[in-house]
Amino acid sequence: MSYLAPYRDMQSLMRQAHQALGLSQFSSLDDYDLDLADAIIDEANKFASQVLAPLNQVGDTVGCRLEDGQVLTPPGWKEAYQQFCEAGWLGLALPEEYGGQGLPKYIAQPVNEMWQSSNLAFVMFAALAQGGTEILQKFANDDIKDRYLSRIVSGEWTVAMALTEPNAGSDLGVLTTKALRQSDGTYQIKGQKIYITYGEHDMAENIVHLVLARTPDAPSGSRGLSLFAVPKYRVQDDGQLSEFNDIRCTGIEHKTGLHGSPTCSISYGDKDACIGELIGEENQGLKAMFILMNEARLSCGLQGVALGELAFQKSLTYAHERVQGSIAGQGRVAIIEHPDVRRMLLDMRSQTYALRALGYRIAAMIDAKENSDDHQHVSRVAQQIALLTPIFKGFATEQANLTAGSAIQVFGGMGFVEETGIAQVMRDARITTIYEGTTGIQAKDLLHRKVRLDQGAALDELLASMRTDASLAQSNADLGLLAERFEGVLNTLEKVQRHILSDQADITELDAVAVPYLMALGGICSAWQLLTSAYRAAEQQDQDKEYFGNVMLLASFYFNNQLPKFEASLHTVLQSGSEVSQYRF
Amino acid sequence: MKILVGVKRVIDYNVKVRVKADNSDVDLSNTKMAINPFCEIAVEEAIRLKEAGIASEVIAVSVGTSACQEQLRTALALGADRAILVESDAAVEPLNVAKAFAKVMEQEQADLVILGKQSIDSDNNQVGQMLAALTKRPQGTFASKVDVEGQSVAVTREIDGGLRTVKLALPAIVTTDLRLNEPRFAKLPDIMKAKRKPLDTTSFADLGVKAKQHIQLDKVEAPAARQGGVKVASVDELIQKLKDEAKVI
Numbered sequence: 001m002s003y004l005a006p007y008r009d010m011q012s013l014m015r016q017a018h019q020a021l022g023l024s025q026f027s028s029l030d031d032y033d034l035d036l037a038d039a040i041i042d043e044a045n046k047f048a049s050q051v052l053a054p055l056n057q058v059g060d061t062v063g064c065r066l067e068d069g070q071v072l073t074p075p076g077w078k079e080a081y082q083q084f085c086e087a088g089w090l091g092l093a094l095p096e097e098y099g100g101q102g103l104p105k106y107i108a109q110p111v112n113e114m115w116q117s118s119n120l121a122f123v124m125f126a127a128l129a130q131g132g133t134e135i136l137q138k139f140a141n142d143d144i145k146d147r148y149l150s151r152i153v154s155g156e157w158t159v160a161m162a163l164t165e166p167n168a169g170s171d172l173g174v175l176t177t178k179a180l181r182q183s184d185g186t187y188q189i190k191g192q193k194i195y196i197t198y199g200e201h202d203m204a205e206n207i208v209h210l211v212l213a214r215t216p217d218a219p220s221g222s223r224g225l226s227l228f229a230v231p232k233y234r235v236q237d238d239g240q241l242s243e244f245n246d247i248r249c250t251g252i253e254h255k256t257g258l259h260g261s262p263t264c265s266i267s268y269g270d271k272d273a274c275i276g277e278l279i280g281e282e283n284q285g286l287k288a289m290f291i292l293m294n295e296a297r298l299s300c301g302l303q304g305v306a307l308g309e310l311a312f313q314k315s316l317t318y319a320h321e322r323v324q325g326s327i328a329g330q331g332r333v334a335i336i337e338h339p340d341v342r343r344m345l346l347d348m349r350s351q352t353y354a355l356r357a358l359g360y361r362i363a364a365m366i367d368a369k370e371n372s373d374d375h376q377h378v379s380r381v382a383q384q385i386a387l388l389t390p391i392f393k394g395f396a397t398e399q400a401n402l403t404a405g406s407a408i409q410v411f412g413g414m415g416f417v418e419e420t421g422i423a424q425v426m427r428d429a430r431i432t433t434i435y436e437g438t439t440g441i442q443a444k445d446l447l448h449r450k451v452r453l454d455q456g457a458a459l460d461e462l463l464a465s466m467r468t469d470a471s472l473a474q475s476n477a478d479l480g481l482l483a484e485r486f487e488g489v490l491n492t493l494e495k496v497q498r499h500i501l502s503d504q505a506d507i508t509e510l511d512a513v514a515v516p517y518l519m520a521l522g523g524i525c526s527a528w529q530l531l532t533s534a535y536r537a538a539e540q541q542d543q544d545k546e547y548f549g550n551v552m553l554l555a556s557f558y559f560n561n562q563l564p565k566f567e568a569s570l571h572t573v574l575q576s577g578s579e580v581s582q583y584r585f
Numbered sequence: 586m587k588i589l590v591g592v593k594r595v596i597d598y599n600v601k602v603r604v605k606a607d608n609s610d611v612d613l614s615n616t617k618m619a620i621n622p623f624c625e626i627a628v629e630e631a632i633r634l635k636e637a638g639i640a641s642e643v644i645a646v647s648v649g650t651s652a653c654q655e656q657l658r659t660a661l662a663l664g665a666d667r668a669i670l671v672e673s674d675a676a677v678e679p680l681n682v683a684k685a686f687a688k689v690m691e692q693e694q695a696d697l698v699i700l701g702k703q704s705i706d707s708d709n710n711q712v713g714q715m716l717a718a719l720t721k722r723p724q725g726t727f728a729s730k731v732d733v734e735g736q737s738v739a740v741t742r743e744i745d746g747g748l749r750t751v752k753l754a755l756p757a758i759v760t761t762d763l764r765l766n767e768p769r770f771a772k773l774p775d776i777m778k779a780k781r782k783p784l785d786t787t788s789f790a791d792l793g794v795k796a797k798q799h800i801q802l803d804k805v806e807a808p809a810a811r812q813g814g815v816k817v818a819s820v821d822e823l824i825q826k827l828k829d830e831a832k833v834i
């Protein structure tokens with residue numbers, strides 16, 4: 001079996017998040033209890049391991065093809081897509097009103113993790129459907145909702161997110177795709193987009209492109225962007241499909257990884273016959289798109305967890321099988337007996353476990369936000385989610401790359417050879433720090449919009465929750481030392497906070513250490529989550545000594561082996577200098 | 586037509602089986618459990634008969650601890666209409682299970698009972714046969730094909746060296762072999778609906794069955810670890826090793 005869901009960890013961390021956010025107090029979630037969650041992840045595991053995982057390597061080796069403007073997905077993709085939609089998995093967390101199952105995020109999160117571990121390239125359409133549905137629900141008029149939403153939720157139509165252009169990547173404000181208002185209220189769309197995931201494919205009958213474009217009289221920059229629903233085949237008033245909408249796929253990229261997922265160059269309106277329908281108001285496009293982007297960023301962070309898990313599973317299996325070297329008294333041994341190999345495995349496992357805990361917690365926060373009717377509480381939780389989004393996205397994907405690198409190391413020469421499949425994990429992981437906003441962009445978002453803008457208020461609150469959990473852990477004899485060290489790191493973090501918020505701070509210098517700052521926060525959040533897990537484990541130790549004892553070891557391993565690196569990153573921030581501006585390249 | 590299907594909770598076949606330190610039993614604490622794969626095939630067959638309009642109701646039955654509800658819910662998600670748990674904390678023994686099924690079969694006036702041919706934990710392969718004997722009804726074991734025709738069922742059985750088809754008068758007992766069908770995956774909306782389907786709990790006492798202990802487990806041992814292989818230089822050396830070392834020829 002090439003992937004099996006880490007069922008035990010998932011169950012345990014779902015509970016941890018559920019409890020931390022007090023989800024049982026919301027009667028609107030009564031129907032979605034932990035028993036149901038267990039039943040769902042059990043069934044999702046079967047689908048992930050038996051249907052999706054076997055297609056992962058096929059997708060990588062065969063990849064997509066472009067023939068006469070048609071994208072052909074790898075063998076088996078189309079059937080798997082159909083099975084996926086028919087089993088109701090696409091509608092997992094989509095609104096019930098349009099045929100989805102409306103499950104809370106805390107259940108959807110482990111399920112999505114399984115899809116991404118078992119076959120990331122394949123399942124990219126799911127996050128697009130999720131984000132696209134949310135945008136249309138919030139911003140589109142009733143007419144568009146009626147015609148599009150149930151088709152998207154059922155999977156009959158897929159969604160593509162069309163932002164990037166050759167000259168507009170990280171900076172979307174400069175994009176030039178045009179939208180000309182017509183007398184009937186629709187718009188004529190014209191322009192070129194690149195890197196559009198599932199912009200063209202053969203799995204569904206229609207593709208709804210959500211295109212960011214500019215109307216002729218729009219203000220310059222990101223304040224002049226409008227969002228349009230631009231279907232591959234036009235959608236009539238009665239919801240039926242009509243003629244081809246002049247959208248052409250002019251190429252697909254040959255990529256380092258994610259070979260199974262088509263990354264398309266799309267030309268809109270070559271023959272001046274591409275019609276778009278405005279979503280929301282003119283010039284409000286970026287606001288709408290931000291919903292999708294935040295969703296996509298969290299989903300991208302989860303990809304980091306998912307690929308970390310896959311890398312760990314493959315490494316663990318290999319380390320048990322590969323015999324090399326000997327140990328006094330044991331003779332020749334499997335490499336898992338070597339302390340250095342065990343260290344690498346624990347690096348992978350502790351980091352992935354911590355980030356899973358964080359990811360599940362964020363999911364439960366979204367549920368708390370959506371189900372609470374205490375407005376103050378809702379806005380506080382929303383602020384915390386906004387703060388954690390760039391940290392989770394940036395850090396989880398950076399760590400997944402390190403984890404995948406360690407996995408190759410465990411495999412030795414076989415890791416560098418393609419046939420074991422571990423190299424694919426490394427190649428697939430590489431994009432995660434780039435799309436949905438690079439790590440650099442996440443770090444600036446964190447530093448400026450999430451910390452400096454509110455004078456550190458949201459971060460102070462996060463620190464307060466960390467201190468509460470740490471003092472709880474302090475009461476436990478086995479965890480007292482870890483909790484004490486954690487408090488020490490938090491004190492340094494507060495020093496960094498003052499440094500960042502000071503009036504004398506040099507913005508250029510701060511920008512140069514934004515990524516180390518993000519990494520430090522990611523490491524601290526990981527340590528926090530592991531400490532919390534260890535505390536829960538200590539309480540339940542009698543039920544299963546091996547499992548819970550291991551969880552406690554993961555925490556102390558992380559504190560010894562990883563946390564010091566992120567403490568060092570805090571010092572990097574404190575020592576930020578002017579080298580980056582003075583050096584002459 | 587009413588169908589009863591057996592659903593046994595067993596260790597998930599993906600999980601590595603561990604033996605308790607004192608060799609008293611397999612260690613099942615905190616291990617992932619699942620429906621016995623042969624029972625899954627039984628559930629699938631019953632649901633297909635219902636979808637074909639032949640069966641009117643499918644009832645999943647399990648004997649065991651309250652934890653078996655999990656597996657019964659899975660059967661409900663797959664399409665069974667309701668479930669019955671014969672709750673018991675004692676070790677699940679074939680004869681007791683067969684007796685419980687006989688009672689439920691009588692109470693429910695079931696026309697067909699489909700069971701797995703064996704469960705992957707203890708591999709007894711007995712319940713179906715015992716149930717047939719207890720109820721004095723015909724049995725078709727190791728089924729690879731099941732055709733209900735009016736008041737009888739034709740069962741194609743996998744036997745040594747070929748297939749044998751038997752025609753049984755209903756009510757009858759069928760046990761499934763691996764090739765009977767390929768079980769479906771449960772759909773997400775059905776997993777959620779399964780929560781609301783009826784699941785009744787009863788007991789050996791309620792059914793009027795005296796559950797006796799017939800089997801005593803002496804000890805469980807893990808299989809000997811496999812020795813590493815060797816490469817042989819020639820066919821002659823292979824034959825010599827098979828003769829002298831492996832002693833198989």
Ligand SMILES: Cc1cc2nc3c(=O)[nH]c(=O)nc-3n(C[C@H](O)[C@H](O)[C@H](O)COP(=O)(O)OP(=O)(O)OC[C@H]3O[C@@H](n4cnc5c(N)ncnc54)[C@H](O)[C@@H]3O)c2cc1C
Binds near residue numbers: 170195197
């Ligand atoms: C496989 C794949 C799938 C994709 N799918 C989609 C999709 O479905 N839809 C879509 O619209 N796009 C998609 N993209 C595009 C993706 O979002 C962009 O590649 C990404 O946003 C980065 O933009 P860029 O490539 O132009 O890099 P650039 O913006 O040129 O960035 C290059 C480097 O400069 C840094 N940099 C740039 N600006 C700043 C700044 N202001 N401050 C600090 N550093 C900066 C970056 O961090 C990076 O290190 C996809 C890309 C790939 C490869």
